[in-house]
Amino acid sequence: MERExxxxxxxxxxxxxxxxxxxxxxxxxTHNLPLLILGNGVLGGIGLGLGYISPVSTLMKWFxxxxxxxxxxxxxxxxxxxxxxxxxxxxxMNRFAADGTLGVSSTFVAMAxx
Numbered sequence: 001m002e003r004e005x006x007x008x009x010x011x012x013x014x015x016x017x018x019x020x021x022x023x024x025x026x027x028x029x030t031h032n033l034p035l036l037i038l039g040n041g042v043l044g045g046i047g048l049g050l051g052y053i054s055p056v057s058t059l060m061k062w063f064x065x066x067x068x069x070x071x072x073x074x075x076x077x078x079x080x081x082x083x084x085x086x087x088x089x090x091x092x093m094n095r096f097a098a099d100g101t102l103g104v105s106s107t108f109v110a111m112a113x114x
Contacts, residue, residue: 056071
């Protein structure tokens with residue numbers, strides 16, 4: 001992040017996070033637990049970590065007189081994302097549920113697209 005800047009880091013973060021959803025969807029569809037862990041755990045986790053540190057670090061540099069406030073606002077944004085993402089995931093699973101499936105794989109694909 002320090003070498004390449006926040007814009008490139010956030011782009012890589014979005015690619016990793018969305019590809020993690022897609023790999024996880026493939027893992028669920030094929031009943032492959034290691035693929036699910038690789039997608040949702042490793043790729044998605046790295047993407048989330050990069051997406052977390054970029055705005056926090058940037059805001060601390062923009063507001064050196066109030067680093068706590070800047071960090072708190074960024075963390076509040078991540079909490080707001082979870083506040084929206086969890087009900088969205090549940091609603092999508094209910095929408096995509098069909099005979100014999102729970103709609104998890106389709107939900108991962110839809111969340112990656114969103």
